[in-house]
Amino acid sequence: MKYETNIGLEAHLQLSTKSKAFCSCSTEFGNAPNTQACPVCLGLPGSLPVLNREVPASAIKVALALNCTIADRMKFDRKNYYYPDLPKNFQISQYDKPLARNGFLEIQAEKVVKKIRIKRVHLEEDAGKLFHKEGYSLIDYNRAGTPLLEIVTEPDISSPEEAYTYLTFLKSLLRYLDVSDCNMEEGSLRCDANISLKKKEASGLGIKTELKNMNSFKGVRNALDYEVKRQSAILEEGAEIIQETRLWDADKGLTTSMRSKEEAHDYRYFPEPDLTPFVIDKEVSERIKTDIPELPRAREVRFVSQYHIPEYDASVLTQEKKTADFFEKAVEIYNNPKTISNWIMSDISAVLNERGISIDKVRLSAANLAKMARMLDEGAISTKIAKAILIDMIDKGEAPDVLVREKGLSQISDAGELEGMIALVLKENEKTVKDYKSGKKNALTFLVGQVMKASRGKANPKMVNEILKSKLK
Numbered sequence: 001m002k003y004e005t006n007i008g009l010e011a012h013l014q015l016s017t018k019s020k021a022f023c024s025c026s027t028e029f030g031n032a033p034n035t036q037a038c039p040v041c042l043g044l045p046g047s048l049p050v051l052n053r054e055v056p057a058s059a060i061k062v063a064l065a066l067n068c069t070i071a072d073r074m075k076f077d078r079k080n081y082y083y084p085d086l087p088k089n090f091q092i093s094q095y096d097k098p099l100a101r102n103g104f105l106e107i108q109a110e111k112v113v114k115k116i117r118i119k120r121v122h123l124e125e126d127a128g129k130l131f132h133k134e135g136y137s138l139i140d141y142n143r144a145g146t147p148l149l150e151i152v153t154e155p156d157i158s159s160p161e162e163a164y165t166y167l168t169f170l171k172s173l174l175r176y177l178d179v180s181d182c183n184m185e186e187g188s189l190r191c192d193a194n195i196s197l198k199k200k201e202a203s204g205l206g207i208k209t210e211l212k213n214m215n216s217f218k219g220v221r222n223a224l225d226y227e228v229k230r231q232s233a234i235l236e237e238g239a240e241i242i243q244e245t246r247l248w249d250a251d252k253g254l255t256t257s258m259r260s261k262e263e264a265h266d267y268r269y270f271p272e273p274d275l276t277p278f279v280i281d282k283e284v285s286e287r288i289k290t291d292i293p294e295l296p297r298a299r300e301v302r303f304v305s306q307y308h309i310p311e312y313d314a315s316v317l318t319q320e321k322k323t324a325d326f327f328e329k330a331v332e333i334y335n336n337p338k339t340i341s342n343w344i345m346s347d348i349s350a351v352l353n354e355r356g357i358s359i360d361k362v363r364l365s366a367a368n369l370a371k372m373a374r375m376l377d378e379g380a381i382s383t384k385i386a387k388a389i390l391i392d393m394i395d396k397g398e399a400p401d402v403l404v405r406e407k408g409l410s411q412i413s414d415a416g417e418l419e420g421m422i423a424l425v426l427k428e429n430e431k432t433v434k435d436y437k438s439g440k441k442n443a444l445t446f447l448v449g450q451v452m453k454a455s456r457g458k459a460n461p462k463m464v465n466e467i468l469k470s471k472l473k
């Protein structure tokens with residue numbers, strides 16, 4: 001393509017503090033409309049906001065994890081606009097003195113590592129929610145005043161796919177920090193985008209459009225894909241892009257013009273007089289820094305070097321902190337990282353994905369998975385048996401050795417018993433034995449299969465192979 005794409009993303013993250021940013025109303029999701037609203041978040045005359053201390057603490061944690069410089073002082077500003085979901089007619093936000101600036105998030109797709117620069121991270125409050133009905137609208141103010149963290153990137157992202165990757169890495173990081181549930185369905189993590197195209201040889205950036213109303217990471221990717229096509233078609237005709245805000249329509253798969261782009265001065269920003277500037281103590285930042293756990297990218301790199309597992313395994317295992325913790329605990333008990341990783345990534349993940357839950361929500365313990373891996377390596381059970389007992393380990397939390405005993409699934413590794421079975425199979429398959437002796441080596445596979453069948457999958461396949469070979473000499 002002859003155009004270069006520049007994308008910037010604005011992620012809005014609901015911080016999961018118990019109460020709202022400037023009052024003591026609960027932030028719990030899913031309660032009856034307007035049961036979590038007080039004079040402060042409704043903007044009634046005479047009410048005054050008070051900053052919830054948990055809010056800057058969580059925000060600083062995120063900003064530090066994103067390698068940002070934390071401001072010494074931050075202040076809040078009023079962003080003025082009139083809309084029914086905003087009872088005060090202004091939103092408390094941060095304009096010229098944001099909480100933090102100049103960070104970056106490292107992402108990796110395929111083998112390419114890239115740093116996406118973070119321009120700023122600032123705090124603001126969420127608005128209420130509107131429900132548009134036939135001929136009227138309903139308003140729920142339960143969400144009004146919930147703390148939001150806005151994370152703004154530089155236009156460093158060069159494709160819709162890369163935007164998707166960035167969001168995946170950002171979400172993983174935010175979940176490690178335990179500051180938000182990042183649930184897109186419940187609106188805890190939302191994302192707007194801006195995108196511009198320019199000829200490869202041109203300097204500077206092209207004219208951008210802003211995209212809103214994307215409800216999932218895939219929605220962000222699809223909306224950007226659409227915009228790349230729309231804008232390049234306009235540029236192809238020699239026309240100009242109009243700077244505007246466009247809404248993504250997921251059902252129709254297209255963006256439509258919402259309004260021409262408003263400038264900052266349209267919002268009449270001015271300092272919030274009811275909240276004093278907030279001094280951020282260096283010591284407080286330092287203390288928060290020590291609370292930051294090892295982050296997913298660092299952990300991924302360590303997994304490869306420490307456990308000698310493939311990069312792919314390391315990236316899958318470290319995406320969720322709980323999965324990574326589970327893996328490390330199991331490996332600590334029984335040191336076979338690759339076997340343990342395989343089980344987590346395949347059979348266990350299949351069950352978790354189907355149910356849409358994380359590994360801590362099932363009864364499988366790391367100790368039991370470790371035990372199962374050991375039994376496999378020692379030949380006490382076959383892969384087939386392991387697969388058969390896994391679901392009870394997951395749902396009932398039972399130990400593999402107990403399940404094997406209860407279900408009579410122990411692998412037959414007694415040479416005498418196996419020889420008896422093998423003798424019988426050889427007698428019943430004289431033709432195959434002749435084939436084998438005349439050079440058809442794959443006849444052996446068939447005979448092994450017959451023994452396994454006769455033992456109902458319980459014979460130790462390695463031993464069956466060895467005994468058969470010596471008998472057939």
Ligand SMILES: [Zn+2]
Nearest residue numbers: 023025038041
């Ligand atoms: Zn309130």
